[in-house]
Amino acid sequence: xxxxxxxxxxxxxxxxxxxxxxxxxxxxxxxxxxxxxxxxxxxxxxxxxxxxxxxxxxxxxxxxxxxxxxxxxxxxxxxxxxxxxxxxxxxxxxxxxxxxxxxxxxxxxxxxxxxxxxxxxxxxxxxxxxxxxxxxxxxxxxxxxxxxxxxxxxxxxxxxxxxxxxxxxxxxxxxxxxxxxxxxxxxxxxxxxxxxxxxxxxxxxxxxxxxxxxxxxxxxxxxxxxxxxxxxxxxxxxxxxxxxxxxxxxxxxxxxxxxxxxxxxxxxxxxxxxxxxxxxxxxxxxxxxxxxxxxxxxxxxxxxxxxxxxxxxxxxxxxxxxxxxxxxxxxxxxxxxxxxxxxxxxxxxxx
Amino acid sequence: xxxxxxxxxxxxxxxxxxxxxxxxxxxxxxxxxxxxxxxxxxxxxxxxxxxxxxxxxxxxxxxxxxxxxxxxxxxxxxxxxxxxxxxxxxxxxxxxxxxxxxxxxxxxxxxxxxxxxxxxxxxxxxxxxxxxxxxxxxxxxxxxxxxxxxxxxxxxxxxxxxxxxxxxxxxxxxxxxxxxxxxxxxxxxxxxxxxxxxxxxxxxxxxxxxxxxxxxxxxxxxxxxxxxxxxxxxxxxxxxxxxxxxxxxxxxxxxxxxxxxxxxxxxxxxxxxxxxxxxxxxxxxxxxxxxxxxxxxxxxxxxxxxxxxxxxxxxxxxxxxxxxxxxxxxx
Numbered sequence: 203x204x205x206x207x208x209x210x211x212x213x214x215x216x217x218x219x220x221x222x223x224x225x226x227x228x229x230x231x232x233x234x235x236x237x238x239x240x241x242x243x244x245x246x247x248x249x250x251x252x253x254x255x256x257x258x259x260x261x262x263x264x265x266x267x268x269x270x271x272x273x274x275x276x277x278x279x280x281x282x283x284x285x286x287x288x289x290x291x292x293x294x295x296x297x298x299x300x301x302x303x304x305x306x307x308x309x310x311x312x313x314x315x316x317x318x319x320x321x322x323x324x325x326x327x328x329x330x331x332x333x334x335x336x337x338x339x340x341x342x343x344x345x346x347x348x349x350x351x352x353x354x355x356x357x358x359x360x361x362x363x364x365x366x367x368x369x370x371x372x373x374x375x376x377x378x379x380x381x382x383x384x385x386x387x388x389x390x391x392x393x394x395x396x397x398x399x400x401x402x403x404x405x406x407x408x409x410x411x412x413x414x415x416x417x418x419x420x421x422x423x424x425x426x427x428x429x430x431x432x433x434x435x436x437x438x439x440x441x442x443x444x445x446x447x448x449x450x451x452x453x454x455x456x457x458x459x460x461x462x463x464x465x466x467x468x469x470x471x472x473x474x475x476x477x478x479x480x481x482x483x484x485x486x487x488x489x490x491x492x493x494x495x496x497x498x499x500x501x502x503x504x505x506x507x508x509x510x511x512x513x514x515x516x517x518x519x520x521x522x523x524x525x526x527x528x529x530x531x532x533x534x535x536x537x538x539x540x541x542x543x544x545x546x547x548x549x550x551x552x553x
Numbered sequence: 554x555x556x557x558x559x560x561x562x563x564x565x566x567x568x569x570x571x572x573x574x575x576x577x578x579x580x581x582x583x584x585x586x587x588x589x590x591x592x593x594x595x596x597x598x599x600x601x602x603x604x605x606x607x608x609x610x611x612x613x614x615x616x617x618x619x620x621x622x623x624x625x626x627x628x629x630x631x632x633x634x635x636x637x638x639x640x641x642x643x644x645x646x647x648x649x650x651x652x653x654x655x656x657x658x659x660x661x662x663x664x665x666x667x668x669x670x671x672x673x674x675x676x677x678x679x680x681x682x683x684x685x686x687x688x689x690x691x692x693x694x695x696x697x698x699x700x701x702x703x704x705x706x707x708x709x710x711x712x713x714x715x716x717x718x719x720x721x722x723x724x725x726x727x728x729x730x731x732x733x734x735x736x737x738x739x740x741x742x743x744x745x746x747x748x749x750x751x752x753x754x755x756x757x758x759x760x761x762x763x764x765x766x767x768x769x770x771x772x773x774x775x776x777x778x779x780x781x782x783x784x785x786x787x788x789x790x791x792x793x794x795x796x797x798x799x800x801x802x803x804x805x806x807x808x809x810x811x812x813x814x815x816x817x818x819x820x821x822x823x824x825x826x827x828x829x830x831x832x833x834x835x836x837x838x839x840x841x842x843x844x845x846x847x848x849x850x851x852x853x854x855x856x857x858x859x860x861x862x863x864x865x866x867x868x869x870x871x872x873x874x875x876x877x878x879x880x881x882x883x884x
Contacts, residue, residue: 359804458680462711463671463672476730481668481753492832514654517650521765521790
């Protein structure tokens with residue numbers, strides 16, 4: 203009898219402790235009592251907003267099924283659910299092991315099933331082979347499916363460049379190459395219970411840029427068509443265009459719907475930099491439009507590249523966007539060359 | 554929709570204002586803000602450095618700022634509350650060349666864009682004007698009943714602020730930035746000291762004076778019974794040459810209710826003729842001289858050079874005016 207009583211007491215104590223622990227954990231994660239709209243967005247997005255240590259993969263739950271994975275300055279995206287994991291880009295090759303470890307740690311019972319490459323640069327495609335090897339029991343797969351195969355989606359121009367088919371390009375290893383391409387404005391996918399649109403707007407950063415719109419989660423992954431850490435990188439050898447770049451940004455603004463006072467709502471994950479929403483894209487679009495207009499006007503006045511550089515048309519933005527990897531000089535030169543040879547925009551914006 | 558507050562014609566309303574009186578008052582106010590800080594730095598009148606940002610902590614004693622507070626709007630009343638600001642008036646700011654270029658090309662028409670209409674005042678400006686009358690309330694963890702932080706309601710555009718007092722760290726740089734930023738606070742010598750990061754691009758005055766995402770703001774909420782002064786120190790390596798120091802005054806008002814704040818702004822397309830992607834801005838090289846001309850002061854003295862914030866500048870200003878043979882407008 204005493205044994206039964208002791209057991210009952212112990213059981214009650216254990217249950218009580220469990221209840222207390224659960225309540226504490228719940229409080230930490232949901233912070234009841236503070237209306238969600240009152241929570242600052244970073245806290246709303248990240249229940250425990252803990253900075254990742256240098257060299258670690260930072261995992262940011264965005265909303266719905268979508269997570270942003272920060273690799274230093276580069277971002278990739280994971281959409282996770284019952285069907286498995288869809289990755290938007292695979293990051294630089296040197297991050298592959300850490301990405302694989304992070305995915306296995308955070309989503310232990312999920313396999314990568316789909317990859318979308320937003321463009322052909324190594325920071326977007328460098329991890330293709332390693333991730334296929336780690337998760338793709340059946341290797342890479344095409345549109346026909348097949349046991350365990352991972353499908354890699356991209357625009358056709360991206361495959362042409364990665365496969366060395368396009369002029370001046372070097373062939374990448376076979377296991378890195380996209381297996382499912384398209385040449386139209388859109389490719390539709392349904393995965394993890396939500397419609398996903400892979401969108402092509404023409405040349406911008408390269409001639410094969412796509413954005414990925416998770417319609418259920420209400421998140422757009424832009425690849426390098428939108429970044430917060432530098433000026434638009436115009437890859438001249440690969441068909442870039444400042445006006446194409448601006449067109450893509452305007453299209454993102456058409457898609458996004460802010461939740462409240464021009465923030466929240468549709469979230470935008472840039473190829474590099476911080477998690478964004480419509481107003482962040484709007485700032486970037488506005489300023490790059492202003493720079494485009496200034497350079498355009500200077501070209502109309504017959505100013506040389508050196509004169510344009512000397513006038514410092516980007517001075518107001520250099521403190522944020524000029525970097526060692528893509529300097530103001532490089533950007534201004536690329537815009538000048540592009541606008542000198544390309545078609546003018548329909549209308550410049552200055553008064 | 555947010556109404557543009559900066560317009561060229563408004564400068565005409567300032568005719569008759571004594572330029573010398575305005576600038577002297579501005580300099581004295583600046584001096585009043587700067588002196589206490591400068592005094593902490595022996596023998597170093599300039600540049601002013603922001604007080605060291607406090608580490609987040611959980612000590613809450615003796616710095617309760619909760620209550621209904623009415624703004625006194627005594628500082629810069631004219632451009633905060635009465636007439637609004639003017640294009641080309643960058644007085645009182647330590648701007649660098651990048652900020653001047655940004656401000657000179659800012660066009661109030663940009664506020665007509667659908668993507669700009671619903672923007673509330675950003676954290677760098679929200680406590681300054683117009684008003685605001687605010688409710689500062691404590692909120693607690695409903696499970697533990699522990700004090701978690703303060704909320705500040707009543708500000709323009711419902712840019713409600715939250716000040717976390719539970720010692721949490723600031724989010725990583727790649728997290729979302731917001732209009733109110735991310736604020737943590739702690740008590741220090743009877744003051745509530747608040748550190749704010751993660752602020753979106755904003756402005757310090759409603760005429761294009763920019764604030765960047767690299768801004769960091771340290772605020773001291775100093776309560777004296779029924780009065781409260783907030784000292785703000787904003788650092789911005791992108792646009793400011795030194796720390797921007799400003800003060801704000803509030804008075805307790807128990808009967809005040811900041812009211813139903815509503816659900817923010819409605820976005821309405823009002824101009825059908827602008828093509829997609831149109832961004833209003835003044836042409837490159839624009840200089841807004843109307844403000845200086847209206848006051849009869851040298852244009853350079855209105856352009857936000859840091860030296861113009863200090864009392865010593867008054868002598869230089871007078872000399873410049875004598876050299877130019879100009880006479881300031883009289884009130």
